[in-house]
Each structure stands twice: as structure tokens, then as C-alpha cells.
Amino acid sequence: MPAPRIAIFGLHLEANAFAPPTVEEDFRALCWAEGEEITKGAREVSKLPSELPGFYERMDETGDWEPVPLIMVAAPPGGPIEAPLFARIKDRMEEMLRAALPVDAIYVASHGASAVDGLEDSDGTLVALAREIVGPDIPIVVSHDLHCNISEKLTDAADALLAYRTNPHVDMRQIASESADVLRAMLGGQKVASAFIRLPLVPPSVTLLTARGPYARMIRRAEEVMQRDDIANVSITGGFAQSDLSKCGMTVNVTTWGDQALADQVCTDLAQELWDDRGSYVTNMMELEDAVSLALSSEKPVIFADVADNPGGGGRGNTTYVLRAFHEAKVPDCAFGVLVDPALAGEMHEKGVGTTFKAVFNREPGLYSDTFEAEAEILCLTDGNDIGRRGTLAGRKFDLGDAGLLRLTDSGLLVVVGSLRRQLLEPRMLEMHGIDIAKLHCVVVKSRGHFRAGFDEFFPPEQTFEVDVPGLVSANFSRLDFKHLPRPVVPLDPETVWTPGVK
Ligand SMILES: [Zn+2]
Known part of the structure; x- marks a missing residue:
């Protein structure tokens, strides 16, 4: 069998709706890599997001493969991307992916909280476009920062979504490595099934530490469930409220080895646990x-x-x-x-x-x-x-x-x-x-x-x-003028009601 050809792309930006727009210079000063530059950077010390070395290392360890690097851009957190700039990034990804066809799978290493001036779902747009180009049967695995805002468009287009489990973030390579393992399994013919629930809960980031506190408890639960042989991944994302988007909110994402009913059940149970503990996501800041x-x-x-x-x-x-x-x-x-x-x-x-x-x-x-x-x-x-x-x-x-x-x-x-x-x-x-x-x-x-x-x-x-x-x-939300968050939402509307239901 020829070595599988894996297309790779990603967009890293945590968009803060209250900050000035993110422009090309911001990406160029941090990371803008195309084609073989990505493969080179992933195999040495570079400014590429840490997912890249992690993914390459694991793919190298687990057999033959042919990297098909497309475009990887990263900017420091800032305002939404200027629309023409995002159009260029998207067009470049599309052009490079079409030129690279056929590919056997795609790995998307994105932050997951990007936004564009006038377009809230830039991350979903890119993954959906990739899906449209390669068709329904090519595996697409996405990894995200846990500070991501996930859309249905994205989860519909991707086969599996894996998010960091550490905050402060120290497991980017680990999550990329796990993403590589899911891709390898799928390349071997393994089916996956996934479920996704978003809750009306947008906690401030300072309450989302993973060493202690309510989010740490949920991450431990996710890790416990991941011990099961029939579960491929459980990701519980904290979201990024300051993106101020209608898709903001904590999410539970469960990927199983092909069992949809199990994915739905585990996802619903974890979402209920998370919701029951919503009152614990309170800040403890000092004057x-x-x-x-x-x-x-x-x-x-x-x-x-x-x-x-x-x-x-x-x-x-x-x-x-x-x-x-x-x-x-x-x-x-x-x-x-x-x-x-x-x-x-x-x-x-x-x-x-x-x-x-x-x-x-x-x-x-x-x-x-x-x-x-x-x-x-x-x-x-x-x-x-x-x-x-x-x-x-x-x-x-x-x-x-x-x-x-x-x-x-x-x-x-x-x-x-x-x-x-x-x-x-x-x-x-x-x-x-x-x-x-x-x-x-x-x-x-x-x-x-x-x-x-x-x-x-x-x-x-x-x-x-x-x-x-x-x-x-x-992190004191009374200081910010939110306009697009889904309402009602906790903590802004403490009486918010939520009933379970898998999307
Ligand atoms: Zn983060």
C-alpha cells in the first residue's frame, strides 16, 4: 500500500471582539508557513504551533506517510481577522488542497476561537470547505485549544474533534499525537462516531484551570471515560467568551470507535454533570x-x-x-x-x-x-x-x-x-x-x-x-459590553434553563 498522503492546515487566532482587528502583519510576525516550510518547521525548533511537531513525530513513529502541508498561520490573540485577509487564507488553502488531490486524510490544527469581521464561523468555514473538496469518505480530524468556540458546521464536517486538556496549555503535542492515532485508525478502516453538545455556559477563563476547581473535575471525568476501549476521545472545551459570538459556550465532544448510541449517551451524561456544576465557575479576583x-x-x-x-x-x-x-x-x-x-x-x-x-x-x-x-x-x-x-x-x-x-x-x-x-x-x-x-x-x-x-x-x-x-x-464580565453571546447564558443570566439534547 502506498504511504497515505495527509493534508495539513490550520489557523490559530483567539479572537477577542473588543480588541482591534487582526491584520496580516500580526500573522507574518508570528507564523505564516506554506508547503514544505511547514514540514521543515515541524521537525526543528520553530514558531509553528506545537501541534505540528507533535503530529509529525507521532505519524513518523507509526508507519509510512507522506505529509501534504498546505498553510499554517498563527497570530497572537486579537480582534477578528479583516475579511479580505481571511478570504486570502481560505483561497490559498483551497487552491493548495485542490492541487494536492488525491489525499487520504486531513489533519486540521486550529485554535478554534477565530472570527472574521462579518463572519463568525471562520473555523467551521475552513473545515466545511475542506470536506466539500475531498468528499464524505476522507477522514478529517481537527484539534483545538480548549478555549475554542465550536459550531455545528465544524462538527458536521469533521470526523473527530480533539481539544487540549491542560490549562495552562502544556499538552498541545500530546493532543496532536492523539489526533494522529485517530487518523491512523481511520486509515486502517476503523469507523468513528461522534456527539457534540454546547451548553449555555460561558465562564471567564480564570475559572478554567485544570489543576484544581470545577473544570479540573470535568477534565478528570473526561480522562476517566477515555480509559474505555470503545471511546476514542472525550473533549470538554471551556470556550472563549470574549469572542462574543452566538456559538460561544462550553461543549462536550465524544468520539467513539463507531458506536453512535454510546457517543450520544456519554456526551449527554457528561454535559449534565457539567451543567449541574455551573455555579462553581466563579472568579476569585483581588481588588x-x-x-x-x-x-x-x-x-x-x-x-x-x-x-x-x-x-x-x-x-x-x-x-x-x-x-x-x-x-x-x-x-x-x-x-x-x-x-x-x-x-x-x-x-x-x-x-x-x-x-x-x-x-x-x-x-x-x-x-x-x-x-x-x-x-x-x-x-x-x-x-x-x-x-x-x-x-x-x-x-x-x-x-x-x-x-x-x-x-x-x-x-x-x-x-x-x-x-x-x-x-x-x-x-x-x-x-x-x-x-x-x-x-x-x-x-x-x-x-x-x-x-x-x-x-x-x-x-x-x-x-x-x-x-x-x-x-x-x-474576567469581570460586568466590565464588558457583550452583544452576540447566546442569551440567556450563565453567568450573565443565572436563571438560564437547559435541557439535554445531542446535536
Ligand atoms: Zn487557550
Whole structure:
């Protein structure tokens, strides 16, 4: 039998409806790979999503195959994609897939929470188009981030959908590897059956950790059920509420080895369990003034997350609420990062290490991003490029753009300034600027939850706090003006009624 030809494509964007549009530059600066470039990147250290090396490795281990890489694009979380840009990505995928025919299967490695200006279901559109091109009999397996918003169009077009089971995300390679196993089984003639239920439940991301709490309990349940020989996969997705789409909501996806009734039953049971526990998805954020007091009084080192300005959810990484308060309170031995300010980073690179000057953050003020000025010394400058060592970015390249470290004169605060919108989830982002994290008393990160997997060696969960300040990706939903979420929906409408029913 000739080696099976597997087409591969994917789109990674977590769309935040409240953030400015995502443009081609955003993809080009992170990942835009076509054809053989994808195969090359998947087999070395690259900026490709981690699913790619995971998928290639498992396919290589399990027999002959011929990769047919099409297009893989990834942008940092941001607003919906500009419509003409999405049309180009879609057309390119279509053109390359048609030119590659025949293929024996397709693997789609997408984030699953993308959206386009004027089109809410970009992910479903791409998978449905692939299905239309290859016909009903070619296996299509899709993997998603657990922060995805899944449409019926997508689940109808795909044979199986697998989602991450860790948040912070550290299992991208694992899920891609499991996707490869499902594809291999299907190539061997194995049938699959799947069921999908979406619940009117859109919890804030900070309540969706998988080490503890209600979502962790559901993930453990999914893993338990996956032990059965007749179940191929169970994926329980958390969704991404700030996408503000009618398809937002937590979902249960069950794939069995061909038994539809079993898929329906397991899916319904898990959805009911999830729904029964809906009241547990509550945030536990700290007021800013309490965070300042704790930073000053805690005997143990503490880390604070400015979750509302997390670039990993579409934030700009430039709000200064926490910075200003900690500066005024002169919190000792404290580092901040990454403050995204290309103009300031550029000025730092012009002035050079050792210069003391008046640092102006947000010289062009914007929504949530007031101007903030402080005298500061430039301690270190970098080009922002390094390789992650722990957690979500371990072994992957990252790029902060032109970056550097400031020490604010009055307070002693250490502030890492960068030029590209990246969340501080990786210890190297501080260490590359000469910071010894073990010697700090306090760290403030622009991140929602992924920093936990990078910084847990310094800050256990009980020394980790989320601060409730304004921002584009606030976990305090009363701060956001949702327009398209399905209503009624929990937690906005606590009295929402749901009755089981498989789609
Ligand atoms: Zn995610």
C-alpha cells in the first residue's frame, strides 16, 4: 500500500471582539508557513504551533506517510481577522488542497476561537470547505485549544474533534499525537462516531484551570471515560467568551470507535454533570488595593496576574493601573512584564544601557492605556528573541521585538518593556534581561493563566493572585459590553434553563 498522503492546515487566532482587528502583519510576525516550510518547521525548533511537531513525530513513529502541508498561520490573540485577509487564507488553502488531490486524510490544527469581521464561523468555514473538496469518505480530524468556540458546521464536517486538556496549555503535542492515532485508525478502516453538545455556559477563563476547581473535575471525568476501549476521545472545551459570538459556550465532544448510541449517551451524561456544576465557575479576583497591601506585607514571594490586559486574550499589554499603584506604594524587589510599548523600547535602544531618563509609557494614550511617566534607568537591552524553557513555551522560539529592562528610580520597580504584543508566561522573558527571579519578592505579569506553568517553580498556587483592573479581556464580565453571546447564558443570566439534547 502506498504511504497515505495527509493534508495539513490550520489557523490559530483567539479572537477577542473588543480588541482591534487582526491584520496580516500580526500573522507574518508570528507564523505564516506554506508547503514544505511547514514540514521543515515541524521537525526543528520553530514558531509553528506545537501541534505540528507533535503530529509529525507521532505519524513518523507509526508507519509510512507522506505529509501534504498546505498553510499554517498563527497570530497572537486579537480582534477578528479583516475579511479580505481571511478570504486570502481560505483561497490559498483551497487552491493548495485542490492541487494536492488525491489525499487520504486531513489533519486540521486550529485554535478554534477565530472570527472574521462579518463572519463568525471562520473555523467551521475552513473545515466545511475542506470536506466539500475531498468528499464524505476522507477522514478529517481537527484539534483545538480548549478555549475554542465550536459550531455545528465544524462538527458536521469533521470526523473527530480533539481539544487540549491542560490549562495552562502544556499538552498541545500530546493532543496532536492523539489526533494522529485517530487518523491512523481511520486509515486502517476503523469507523468513528461522534456527539457534540454546547451548553449555555460561558465562564471567564480564570475559572478554567485544570489543576484544581470545577473544570479540573470535568477534565478528570473526561480522562476517566477515555480509559474505555470503545471511546476514542472525550473533549470538554471551556470556550472563549470574549469572542462574543452566538456559538460561544462550553461543549462536550465524544468520539467513539463507531458506536453512535454510546457517543450520544456519554456526551449527554457528561454535559449534565457539567451543567449541574455551573455555579462553581466563579472568579476569585483581588481588588488592586488589596494586591498592593499583600505585596507589601506578604512574608512569602507573591505573583500577581493582570488578567484583563493579557495579550494572550487580546489585551494590548500596555495598561498601567497595577504599575502605577505598585510604583506609588514602592513595592520592593518587584518585577513587571511585559509592558508593550514599541516607542519606549525604541527610545531605550537609542539611548543605551546606563542612561537615566524620563520614561513615558503610552505616549499615545488609548482605551484603558493612560500615559504614565517615571524617571528610569536602562539596565539591559535585548532583541527580544529567545527560546522558552518551561511550561507553555518550553522549547519554542519567542520574540518580544526590541526589548529592554528599566529600573524606575523612585520605587526600584523593574519593568521589562517589549515591542511585540506577547504575554509574560515564560521565565526566560525576565531572565534574558538579567533578572534572577528567585531573588524577587514580587512579580506582576500580563497573563491570564499560562504564566502558572512557567512560574510555578517560584510561586505555588497559594502565592499566585489575579487582580481585577479594567482591560480588553477582563474576567469581570460586568466590565464588558457583550452583544452576540447566546442569551440567556450563565453567568450573565443565572436563571438560564437547559435541557439535554445531542446535536
Ligand atoms: Zn487557550
